[in-house]
Amino acid sequence: MQNFTFSNKTKIIFGQDTEKTVGQESVVFGKKLLLHYGGGSIKESGLYDTVIQSLKEQNIEIFELGGVKPNPRLSLVREGISLCKEQDIEFILAVGGGSVIDSAKAIAAGVNYDGDVWDFFTGKASVTDCLPIGVVVTIPAAGSESSTGTVITNEDGWYKRATGHLAMRPQFAVLNPVLTYTLPSYQTACGVTDMMAHILERYFTNVKNVELTDRLSEATLKTIINNAHKALEEPTNYDARAEIMWSGTIAHNDLLDTGRIGDWASHNIEHELSGIYDLAHGAGLAIIFPAWMKYVYKQDVNRFVQFANRVWDVEIDLNDLERTALAGIHKMEEFFQSIGMPTTLQEVDIDETHFKEMATKATERGPLGSFVKLSAEDIYEIYKLAR
Amino acid sequence: MQNFTFSNKTKIIFGQDTEKTVGQESVVFGKKLLLHYGGGSIKESGLYDTVIQSLKEQNIEIFELGGVKPNPRLSLVREGISLCKEQDIEFILAVGGGSVIDSAKAIAAGVNYDGDVWDFFTGKASVTDCLPIGVVVTIPAAGSESSTGTVITNEDGWYKRATGHLAMRPQFAVLNPVLTYTLPSYQTACGVTDMMAHILERYFTNVKNVELTDRLSEATLKTIINNAHKALEEPTNYDARAEIMWSGTIAHNDLLDTGRIGDWASHNIEHELSGIYDLAHGAGLAIIFPAWMKYVYKQDVNRFVQFANRVWDVEIDLNDLERTALAGIHKMEEFFQSIGMPTTLQEVDIDETHFKEMATKATERGPLGSFVKLSAEDIYEIYKLAR
Numbered sequence: 001m002q003n004f005t006f007s008n009k010t011k012i013i014f015g016q017d018t019e020k021t022v023g024q025e026s027v028v029f030g031k032k033l034l035l036h037y038g039g040g041s042i043k044e045s046g047l048y049d050t051v052i053q054s055l056k057e058q059n060i061e062i063f064e065l066g067g068v069k070p071n072p073r074l075s076l077v078r079e080g081i082s083l084c085k086e087q088d089i090e091f092i093l094a095v096g097g098g099s100v101i102d103s104a105k106a107i108a109a110g111v112n113y114d115g116d117v118w119d120f121f122t123g124k125a126s127v128t129d130c131l132p133i134g135v136v137v138t139i140p141a142a143g144s145e146s147s148t149g150t151v152i153t154n155e156d157g158w159y160k161r162a163t164g165h166l167a168m169r170p171q172f173a174v175l176n177p178v179l180t181y182t183l184p185s186y187q188t189a190c191g192v193t194d195m196m197a198h199i200l201e202r203y204f205t206n207v208k209n210v211e212l213t214d215r216l217s218e219a220t221l222k223t224i225i226n227n228a229h230k231a232l233e234e235p236t237n238y239d240a241r242a243e244i245m246w247s248g249t250i251a252h253n254d255l256l257d258t259g260r261i262g263d264w265a266s267h268n269i270e271h272e273l274s275g276i277y278d279l280a281h282g283a284g285l286a287i288i289f290p291a292w293m294k295y296v297y298k299q300d301v302n303r304f305v306q307f308a309n310r311v312w313d314v315e316i317d318l319n320d321l322e323r324t325a326l327a328g329i330h331k332m333e334e335f336f337q338s339i340g341m342p343t344t345l346q347e348v349d350i351d352e353t354h355f356k357e358m359a360t361k362a363t364e365r366g367p368l369g370s371f372v373k374l375s376a377e378d379i380y381e382i383y384k385l386a387r
Numbered sequence: 388m389q390n391f392t393f394s395n396k397t398k399i400i401f402g403q404d405t406e407k408t409v410g411q412e413s414v415v416f417g418k419k420l421l422l423h424y425g426g427g428s429i430k431e432s433g434l435y436d437t438v439i440q441s442l443k444e445q446n447i448e449i450f451e452l453g454g455v456k457p458n459p460r461l462s463l464v465r466e467g468i469s470l471c472k473e474q475d476i477e478f479i480l481a482v483g484g485g486s487v488i489d490s491a492k493a494i495a496a497g498v499n500y501d502g503d504v505w506d507f508f509t510g511k512a513s514v515t516d517c518l519p520i521g522v523v524v525t526i527p528a529a530g531s532e533s534s535t536g537t538v539i540t541n542e543d544g545w546y547k548r549a550t551g552h553l554a555m556r557p558q559f560a561v562l563n564p565v566l567t568y569t570l571p572s573y574q575t576a577c578g579v580t581d582m583m584a585h586i587l588e589r590y591f592t593n594v595k596n597v598e599l600t601d602r603l604s605e606a607t608l609k610t611i612i613n614n615a616h617k618a619l620e621e622p623t624n625y626d627a628r629a630e631i632m633w634s635g636t637i638a639h640n641d642l643l644d645t646g647r648i649g650d651w652a653s654h655n656i657e658h659e660l661s662g663i664y665d666l667a668h669g670a671g672l673a674i675i676f677p678a679w680m681k682y683v684y685k686q687d688v689n690r691f692v693q694f695a696n697r698v699w700d701v702e703i704d705l706n707d708l709e710r711t712a713l714a715g716i717h718k719m720e721e722f723f724q725s726i727g728m729p730t731t732l733q734e735v736d737i738d739e740t741h742f743k744e745m746a747t748k749a750t751e752r753g754p755l756g757s758f759v760k761l762s763a764e765d766i767y768e769i770y771k772l773a774r
Contacts, residue, residue: 001626001630003402003404004399004401005400005401007396007397007398010394011393012393012394013392014646016390208626209626211613212610215609216606216607216637219599219606220602220603223598227598239596242646246599246646250599258633259401259629
């Protein structure tokens with residue numbers, strides 16, 4: 001086990017009707033608030049009205065910025081920063097999924113920075129100071145509600161890049177599983193895949209003796225897997241929705257990182273895909289993760305055997321550990337297919353055209369991954385395996 | 388799953404040599420510090436010198452209060468409160484195990500209260516304000532390093548009582564597994580039992596559909612069980628010590644509480660024992676928990692079957708679920724015995740003399756427990772079962 005520090009200040013407010021507390025929770029941080037959201041779905045569902053009412057009850061002055069798109073755009077982030085600076089906004093409330101929260105985080109980081117916010121994503125500058133953020137989650141997936149990171153897409157070149165800082169962790173996150181009842185099946189499945197991927201990125205490590213975090217990770221994966229079909233078959237099953245929602249937070253709140261070094265190659269390989277093709281991040285991960293696993297499993301066959309056995313209930317064949325390892329990967333692919341995810345690029349009509357370009361862009365800042373360090377050539381091979 | 392709020396601000400600083408950072412971590416909270424500890428063991432081990440040096444490097448003015456005993460006493464807490472008031476102390480650093488930390492928390496809660504600190508333990512008053520606390524943990528057991536609670540013994544009547552408040556959560560906790568190498572086997576085993584008990588108190592709940600926290604709890608229990616013998620057989624096994632230490636924190640940082648209602652009868656039944664007999668809390672739990680389980684398992688046989696199967700690898704006998712449930716309890720008893728814990732009162736020379744009196748005292752504030760509500764008569768029966 002490696003030395004680590006761990007803290008997570010985000011106050012989780014979980015359960016039915018919790019969105020009604022958002023005014024009380026927000027007012028602690030100031031009276032001038034930016035309400036950030038995506039399209040019209042929160043207006044249709046009535047969530048927008050509930051939030052506005054709760055904020056007004058606390059006499060909070062509300063400035064609005066909607067229009068966040070999936071794979072949130074740098075241009076809107078810049079617009080948000082200008083608005084916050086002009087209006088001396090003290091607090092940002094993000095109501096939506098991971099894209100809205102990520103957009104809010106980037107705005108929050110940029111307000112007290114004199115340069116261009118994109119500097120944080122290219123490594124030119126580091127985040128030091130952040131406006132406080134609160135969150136009402138409508139899509140369990142990204143785990144951004146209590147994470148330190150944000151991923152933004154720069155339309156100028158379609159670069160999708162990540163940055164992070166402890167100060168970016170939201171102050172509170174309101175999670176009401178009922179708000180996810182109306183999610184289309186495809187989005188539910190993308191979310192499930194995304195949260196599983198967050199765990200897998202941490203699970204495949206070269207650090208030995210990380211038993212507690214291994215077992216906590218396996219526990220969270222099994223819970224997600226067990227509840228995914230329930231939620232898809234019965235979208236208003238509160239308990240299934242609740243298990244998935246809480247798992248999505250745990251998957252990415254850094255608990256499952258403690259004592260180990262994560263990989264994160266697959267996320268970066270996927271970012272190139274959804275950066276160029278505007279593919280849903282979860283769907284991209286369902287395609288890339290199995291391919292990555294097939295490319296790297298020989299690095300530590302026993303770890304893949306443990307994964308197959310403990311997560312997918314594959315019996316360990318002591319005479320053929322490799323077969324056991326591959327059976328686990330295969331079970332995962334079958335699971336993704338069973339929830340309606342693509343597991344090949346063909347299924348989403350992506351051909352070889354940009355493979356070389358994406359592999360080169362993905363490694364612009366050096367090789368990817370930690371479990372196995374991947375060069376542009378390796379990534380090219382992984383895209384080919386994903387065909 | 389029940390609605391819940393969850394936050395845990397404690398910054399965990401985990402790993403080798405981390406105690407050297409205690410000065411930097413403390414100075415943020417003030418320049419006048421109470422150093423609180425137990426007997427001479429931290430002086431013998433050199434930890435005391437390391438801590439003092441780290442504090443002095445930050446020019447922190449140190450006031451000392453040693454002498455905390457197991458089952459920490461109210462009289463010393465009162466002494467600590469007077470000292471803090473007289474010297475305008477800003478921060479308390481507890482160096483030791485759960486008793487030292489609990490004593491520090493009670494002092495911290497009492498400093499800004501005009502009445503008698505015992506009021507918090509009788510329910511006469513509630514904690515509202517607390518001095519900030521930091522912790523260097525030397526005994527992994529109580530989980531007090533990131534919990535909100537404290538347990539103090541009032542020598543006037545030997546009442547052992549608990550209280551808690553979010554403000555009591557330590558600001559930081561330094562955990563270096565190396566510091567636990569010199570723990571005697573008996574104390575290691577008591578610690579293992581205590582942390583397992585913290586999970587079990589939460590595990591046996593009547594709330595349905597709490598799959599994630601069930602699985603996270605089982606994961607933590609399995610990790611503790613797997614590493615206990617390793618640590619006992621090889622006290623300087625870093626990885627085994629590290630797994631146990633981190634598990635002890637997770638067992639009691641409220642994560643495993645989320646969405647459910649804990650029981651806590653066994654802890655209270657045990658407190659009467661160790662209040663009167665000055666028995667180690669862990670040893671008392673190894674005796675009381677199996678007796679409690681045998682008394683209550685019929686409340687939810689299936690939950691005990693799940694426990695037997697997932698934690699103790701007992702095969703489920705679908706024709707006799709009760710047998711499976713009892714086999715799990717039996718396996719737990721065998722495990723406690725294998726690590727040198729007593730599992731009967733006879734082994735620690737406690738006879739029936741005080742059973743009635745303890746059962747009455749335990750229920751002074753009403754029946755105990757939530758999984759099954761226990762009257763004084765029930766508790767008397769549990770003491771008899773524990774003979």
